[in-house]
Amino acid sequence: MLELRGRARPYQWGSTSAIPGLLGKPPAEGPVAEVWLGAHPDGPASVGVGTSIVDDSQLYPSRVPPGPPSQSLAEWIAQDPGAALGESVVERYGTSLPYLLKVIAPAEPLSLQVHPSIEQAEEGFAAEEAAGVPRSAPDRNYKDRNHKPELAYALTTFEALAGFRARRRIGEVLKGLDAPLAQRLRAVLGMGGVRGAFEYLLREQTRPSPEEVAEVAEACAARPAADSPSARADRVAAMLSERYPGDPGVVASLLMNPVTLNPGEALFLSAGTVHAYLSGVAVEIMAASDNVLRAGLTHKHVDVPELLAVLNSSASPPTRIAPERVNAAVSTFYAPVDDFELSEIRLRDANTRVRVRGIGPRTVLCLRGAAQLEAGGRVRSVIAGQAVFVPASDGQLTMRGIGHLVQAAVP
Known part of the structure; x- marks a missing residue:
C-alpha cells in the first residue's frame, strides 16, 4: 500500500472551501475544482508522500512553497506493471491504470459537454496527431486515445443536467414561454426532433443572438412555478443565464433532464451523453481519459461539428445506478x-x-x-x-x- 497525494485542479468553476473542508483545512486561496487521484499523464498523483490528498502548497501557494519532486503513480506503476496492475489488467489495458478517480466540487456550472467512444477517440486522436496539433493546445479536442464513461457518486446534494428529455416533454417546457426563440424552437423540434433543435441552437447558421437567449431566460424567470411544466428547468435556465449571458447553452438546458443526487446516490454517463454538472461535491470515477467536447457554457474551446458527430441525441432518462x-x-x-x-x-x-x-x-x-x-x-x-x-x-x-x-x- 502506498500513500497517495492527488493533483489539484484550480479551474474557475471550483469551490474554495469544499475540498479543503474535506481535509479539515480552511478555504484555499483560489478555487479547487478537482483533485485527481490517478496516473493520467495530464495530472498523475504522487506516491509515498504526505498525509492528505492535497499538498498545502496547492491550496495556499503564496504561503507554502512546493516540496521536492516526488515519484508519480504512473512512474511507480511503470517499474513493475504486472505487480502494480495484475497480469489480467495488463493483458486488457496495457501498462496504464485503466481508471481515474477524482473528487469534484463545482461551485459554478461546468461546460455543456460530451465524451467520445473508444473508436471516436482513437480516430480523433490520430487525426489531430497527423495534423500536428500540440497536445497542450487549447483547441485540441482529443488529449488521448481513450473513451471517458464516468460515474458521479454524490457526497452532498449534487445537481446536474444529463441527456435529453423526450420530444413531447421538451415541447411542453417551451410552450408557455413568451419568447420568439422558444416558439421557433418548438417548430424546429416538430420537424427535426431533439437533434434538430439542439443543432439549431449551436450551428453558426442558426445560432440565436445573445438578445434572443436573454429573452428566453427572462421568460423562464418570469413564469410562475405553479404554471410551469418544469419549474426546476426554469430555475436552471435563469441561473445559467446569469453566469453565461447570451450563451445558447442556456436554452439548450431546457432540452435536457435535470438531475438531483442525494448523498450516496450515483449517476452514470455513457459516451455521447450531453451533460453538465451544476453544483455540489462528488467522487467521480471514469476511464483514464481527459477527452472533452464542449457545446457551450464555457470560455474554453468549442468545436460544434465534432461535438455533433459524437453526440447521442436519443431521448433517455438519466442513468442512476443502485449499488x-x-x-x-x-x-x-x-x-x-x-x-x-x-x-x-x-x-x-x-x-x-x-x-x-x-x-x-x-x-x-x-x-x-x-x-x-x-x-x-x-x-x-x-x-x-x-x-x-x-x-x-x-x-x-x-x-x-x-x-x-x-x-x-x-x-
Missing part, C-alpha cells in the same frame, strides 16, 4: 463498462475486520472517520482526506474502523 450490497459494510456500483467499479464502505464497528472485494489495482479514499487497512502483510491507517493505492500484488484487502470510504477498482 449492489456485497456484505454488511460494502456496496458496489457496477457501471456498464469494464474500466472501473466503485464501492462504498461504511465501517461501524472498530473491532470487526471487513473484507473488501477486489484483487487488482485499487484506490481507497477515506471520506469520514478513520480506518485501519491491511493488505500484503502491511497495515496502514487513514483518516478523512487521505488515500492509498493498493497494488494487485498486495492481494486481499481488509479494513476496520468507524468511517466512510470509497474504493475504485477494475472489475
Whole structure:
C-alpha cells in the first residue's frame, strides 16, 4: 500500500472551501475544482508522500512553497506493471491504470459537454496527431486515445443536467414561454426532433443572438412555478443565464433532464451523453481519459461539428445506478463498462475486520472517520482526506474502523 497525494485542479468553476473542508483545512486561496487521484499523464498523483490528498502548497501557494519532486503513480506503476496492475489488467489495458478517480466540487456550472467512444477517440486522436496539433493546445479536442464513461457518486446534494428529455416533454417546457426563440424552437423540434433543435441552437447558421437567449431566460424567470411544466428547468435556465449571458447553452438546458443526487446516490454517463454538472461535491470515477467536447457554457474551446458527430441525441432518462450490497459494510456500483467499479464502505464497528472485494489495482479514499487497512502483510491507517493505492500484488484487502470510504477498482 502506498500513500497517495492527488493533483489539484484550480479551474474557475471550483469551490474554495469544499475540498479543503474535506481535509479539515480552511478555504484555499483560489478555487479547487478537482483533485485527481490517478496516473493520467495530464495530472498523475504522487506516491509515498504526505498525509492528505492535497499538498498545502496547492491550496495556499503564496504561503507554502512546493516540496521536492516526488515519484508519480504512473512512474511507480511503470517499474513493475504486472505487480502494480495484475497480469489480467495488463493483458486488457496495457501498462496504464485503466481508471481515474477524482473528487469534484463545482461551485459554478461546468461546460455543456460530451465524451467520445473508444473508436471516436482513437480516430480523433490520430487525426489531430497527423495534423500536428500540440497536445497542450487549447483547441485540441482529443488529449488521448481513450473513451471517458464516468460515474458521479454524490457526497452532498449534487445537481446536474444529463441527456435529453423526450420530444413531447421538451415541447411542453417551451410552450408557455413568451419568447420568439422558444416558439421557433418548438417548430424546429416538430420537424427535426431533439437533434434538430439542439443543432439549431449551436450551428453558426442558426445560432440565436445573445438578445434572443436573454429573452428566453427572462421568460423562464418570469413564469410562475405553479404554471410551469418544469419549474426546476426554469430555475436552471435563469441561473445559467446569469453566469453565461447570451450563451445558447442556456436554452439548450431546457432540452435536457435535470438531475438531483442525494448523498450516496450515483449517476452514470455513457459516451455521447450531453451533460453538465451544476453544483455540489462528488467522487467521480471514469476511464483514464481527459477527452472533452464542449457545446457551450464555457470560455474554453468549442468545436460544434465534432461535438455533433459524437453526440447521442436519443431521448433517455438519466442513468442512476443502485449499488449492489456485497456484505454488511460494502456496496458496489457496477457501471456498464469494464474500466472501473466503485464501492462504498461504511465501517461501524472498530473491532470487526471487513473484507473488501477486489484483487487488482485499487484506490481507497477515506471520506469520514478513520480506518485501519491491511493488505500484503502491511497495515496502514487513514483518516478523512487521505488515500492509498493498493497494488494487485498486495492481494486481499481488509479494513476496520468507524468511517466512510470509497474504493475504485477494475472489475
